[in-house]
Amino acid sequence: MRPSPGNMERIVICLMVIFLGTMAHKSSSQGQDRFMIRMSQLIDIVDQLKNYVNELDPAFLPAPDDVKEHCERSAFSCFQKAQLKLAKTGGNEKIISVLIKQLKRKLPPSNTEKKQKHKQTCQSCNAYEKKPPREFLERMKSLLQKMIHQHLS
């Protein structure tokens, strides 16, 4: 017995809903892992860059600290946008350049952002205090640790 066109449409829609639901669930669980993996990588990159801090340009950079609630991502983007660069040739240019480039990769979303319903008014990057590279990296690590703790809580 052949199904009618109306029934066929309903069947297709149901299958699509089931399929999309499966994909959404899979992507959300992978997204959380991806966020933690990425954050863990960033902590490692910052620790590596701290070893080469004497080869970085000593110019002061905006270094957010004591960031307001829900402004962590905005503050982190300030760290990513900062002009962290090499100062002199010390034989480690390639590795430092790779590390700085890795810092600027986009962050995957975390579950805390999904829960946030309204947008917070956050400070612009220039409003934050400027610090030399060593303290810039320390504050960046501190912010990453805060974001990880919030994600795990």
Place this chain on the structure above:
Amino acid sequence: MLKPSLPLSSLLFLQLPLLGVGLNSTVLKPSGNEDTTADSFSTSETLESLNISTLPLPEVQCFVFNGEYMNCTWNSSSEPQPTNLTLQYGYKNSDNYKVQECGHYKFSKEITSGCWLPKSEIRLYETFVVRLQDPREPRRQMEQKLKLQNLVIPWAPENLTLRNLSESQLELSWKNRYALDHCLQHLVQYRSDWDSNWTEQQVDHKQSFSLPSVDGQKLYTFRVRSRFNPLCGSAQHWSKWSHPVYWGSNISKENPWLFITKAVLIPVGSMGLIISLFFVYCWLERTMPRIPTLKNLEDLITEYHGNFSAWSGVSKGLAESLQPDYNERLCHVSEVPPKGEAPGRGLGTSLVSPTGFLHVTP
């Protein structure tokens, strides 16, 4: 004539206030106190207050225990006089912060030595400002800014459990009382009863550790400690060690050196002793003559034809060496007879050898 004296008198008048200012400044400079009683301060008192206000205050050390409470302590015995120092704290938000007095002081010998803060007062990711102050000298104070996320010490791991993954593979697992497991890294130490030192392995973010091959004849000991590092904080202090957990056989508890002694040295030593005794016996057998037995006496006649040395087994050389090679020259000694007696009577002639033996011939 008044005209030339006018500048002189005005100069005199000017000097008076200058003198007054000079006096005031010598009183105000050390204390900076514009109180009217400042004039009554003696020099020694101003010097004393100067010394106290410049005395450094002890450093405050704060630790957050498992995120449940915080203790901030200082060395109260470093003060020259017992002083109940006060502590104020606050959190830096933008450029300012409000401080509040410690609500729960800790004491050492009835002097304040620390402050206990509950969980509600702990914010790990805001700059913690702590100020220590001398209440007798309010200008004497010290402020410190701390990052509490680097000062968290978790409780020691608990519920250490061992299980066999396969015949020789062991898995150790444990639990932490800190709510967020991923915030912690762990250090596992293990050793067998044959090892003198611990072997250690760092484990990040998971609460299990696998040992690929274990010897069933040994007794293993495991222990773990944890640290709030590096994902959620950069703490340097580890927790205390967990209670140890054991796995393996009790049999091999014996000291390996004792085992080597029993298994090797004693048998080898005994064999050596027996062999040595055997060689000694052989040597004695060769050098010491046999005592002839009466049973074989007739062999002396029939077989050896009276050759005593051959029969007895004494070597010819030994027999000759037993022969005396000493010849004595006899010395004639005669007794002088008393008067009236004819010579030749009495005991007779005696012969005395140089060795002192008396040979008497009748």
